[in-house]
Amino acid sequence: MTKTNFDQFFLNNTAEGLQSFQRLISESGHLLSDYYKQQTQVFNGKTPEEIENDIAALPDSSLRGEDPSVVLNEIMQKVVNNSIHVSHPASMAHLHCPPLVPAIAAELMIAVLNQSMDSWDQSSAATYLEEKMIRWLCQKLSLSDQADGTFTSGGTQSNYMGLLLARDHFCEKHWNWNTKIQGLPPESHKLRILCSENAHFTVEKSASQLGLGEQAVVKVKTDKRKRMDISSLKEEIKRLKSSGFIPICVVVTCGTTDFGSIDPVDKISETAAEHGLWLHMDAAYGGAVMLSEKHRGKLQGIEKADSITVDFHKLFYQPISCGAFFVKDKRCFRHLTHHADYLNPEKEDLPHLVNKSVQTTRRFDALKLYMSLRLVGEKNFSDMIDHTIRLAEQTAEFMKQIPGIELSNSNPELNAVVFRFKEGRDPDELNMYIYKKVLHSGLALMAKTKVNGQVFLKFTLLNPRTTIKDMEVLFHSLIQFAEEYNFEGVAK
Incomplete structure (x- = not known):
């Protein structure tokens, strides 16, 4: 009976362990870098059922272990590709931040x-x-x-x-x-x-x-x-x-x-x-x-x-x-x-x-x-935080100029902006329609909440790479979705 060499499965001072570690980390890094190079959307727009089916199709385990390249490619296709990309400037739903590169290395x-x-x-x-x-x-x-x-x-x-x-x-x-x-x-x-x-x-x-x-x-x-x-x-x-x-x-x-x-x-x-x-x-x-x-x-x-x-x-x-x-x-x-x-x-x-x-x-x-x-550095941290708060202020000011928008916090203290489209047959249904359209189009990720029992939308602007121009372009799409809903007379 052949004895398995367990050195290859652990980082240690043996050639097998070091080579295994370097190969897997290097290949993972290259795959992720290549993915982010091509990645243009915050989310691919798939439905929950589609993603659930993709994950269900993955093998549960392997009896003898598989080739790392095969497993990594499956994970990239089924997991990474179906994930929310919080580093994207249009990811602005929750208190869910883009991670710093030094922190990723520390991980x-x-x-x-x-x-x-x-x-x-x-x-x-x-x-x-x-x-x-x-x-x-x-x-x-x-x-x-x-x-x-x-x-x-x-x-x-x-x-x-x-x-x-x-x-x-x-x-x-x-x-x-x-x-x-x-x-x-x-x-x-x-x-x-x-x-x-x-x-x-x-x-x-x-x-x-x-x-x-x-x-x-x-x-x-x-x-x-x-x-x-x-x-x-x-x-x-x-x-x-x-x-x-x-x-x-x-x-x-x-x-x-x-x-x-x-x-x-x-x-x-x-x-x-x-x-x-x-x-x-x-x-x-x-x-x-x-x-x-x-x-x-x-x-x-x-x-x-x-x-x-x-x-x-x-x-x-x-x-x-x-x-x-x-x-x-x-x-x-x-x-x-x-x-x-x-x-x-x-x-x-x-x-x-x-x-x-x-x-x-x-x-x-x-x-x-x-x-x-x-x-x-502390100075860059300070500048990043200040930028996001200023972006929330600029976004609120921009929204005040648009007819039919109700701001729940017109003077943001941090970097959250809560608002709703208030004109239409059913404002709650209208805002839910806009939320779903934005999510499944892959344009952005924003949140929904309730204020006094009414449905509101929310931008949580944590990403210092997001600009006021990004917000203006996104809001143009939101307005189009609102018009689409009101003109068609049905929620899709």
């Missing part, structure tokens, strides 16, 4: 090294580089030396951690109750979390996972610019207390998903401090303006937050997934810490980053951000 290093960030003996150098990046980010956020943080998978995890700490901090401080050991206290059903009516859905999701229930989340009214209304916040706190409920936390949103709206941090922090409430800042979207020379003032007051969410796979242009969570007082991480003899013994004098995370196995994502900052 390869991360995969090769395969460090696990939970214990020092699984991530020796990686541990110190992550901590170095956390310190740098804390400085950028104007946090004190008492602050700390950890890299996360993104906003969902970070928001969950913020509300978990808010809950456990309150229970310990006011009831001398250790939820980590004792579970939820008897009066936990009275705990309440306040956020704006445009806050991210993960506030409610986190509350349900933390045993408080979605009922614990109280939505505060917003002003005309979709920002939390301070007077309404104060009224809600007063109402809750008079009804026997216990407010414990206010969530400030710096960049709502639909509108990019930024809640007034300073004023909310004053109210939170007055009532002894934990202040969590969801800056998953808007946190990137910390690098903007022109717009960083929009984060004024962020240093007052007890916990902060920032995503790097949005306006920091990092491949998914890459985010971070920060606390004003590093001692709060004690609510997350658990010790295991095999992993992070309690009295061992080594930095085990699992002590600051709800994850155990965790990627070395800090390397992506570090390489990007070194190779791109």
Whole structure:
């Protein structure tokens, strides 16, 4: 019986391993480069059923292993060709960014090294580089030396951690109750979390996972610019207390998903401090303006937050997934810490980053951000962010000149523009028709949402390569689709 040479399947110091690695990486790189050289559309326009059938036609596995060129070509045809191309200037649907080339290169290093960030003996150098990046980010956020943080998978995890700490901090401080050991206290059903009516859905999701229930989340009214209304916040706190409920936390949103709206941090922090409430800042979207020379003032007051969410796979242009969570007082991480003899013994004098995370196995994502900052530079980051915000402003101004367009956020704070075509037999049906036509024509990728129950369209302008000329050309097609719908009298 012939023994298989496993060296060819792993990157190692043997000729077989090195040749296998170099061939596969080189061929993948050439195929992707050639594809992007020819690629002109953000999406090929296929229906969900067509793409599902293409994927179903792929073999499940191979008994003996196949030729790399055969497999790579099938993947290019069935997977890559059927994918959304987020690097295209016309990809403007979601908070889904084009990844930087240095970050893509870092992804390869991360995969090769395969460090696990939970214990020092699984991530020796990686541990110190992550901590170095956390310190740098804390400085950028104007946090004190008492602050700390950890890299996360993104906003969902970070928001969950913020509300978990808010809950456990309150229970310990006011009831001398250790939820980590004792579970939820008897009066936990009275705990309440306040956020704006445009806050991210993960506030409610986190509350349900933390045993408080979605009922614990109280939505505060917003002003005309979709920002939390301070007077309404104060009224809600007063109402809750008079009804026997216990407010414990206010969530400030710096960049709502639909509108990019930024809640007034300073004023909310004053109210939170007055009532002894934990202040969590969801800056998953808007946190990137910390690098903007022109717009960083929009984060004024962020240093007052007890916990902060920032995503790097949005306006920091990092491949998914890459985010971070920060606390004003590093001692709060004690609510997350658990010790295991095999992993992070309690009295061992080594930095085990699992002590600051709800994850155990965790990627070395800090390397992506570090390489990007070194190779791109802070000045270019600032210019890219400023360009996209200016593009949103220019796009809104352009739309104001077009009859029959309704803008939901006529003065964008970040780089999202929400609008609708309001004239026609059925405006909701009209806007859905335009959305589908744009998607399946491959012209662009934009999002749809609802404002006051009505269908609106949305541009999320994250790509610094997108220009106002691109927007004007695209909008000409949108107008043609609207006329087509209204003249034909049927939705296709």
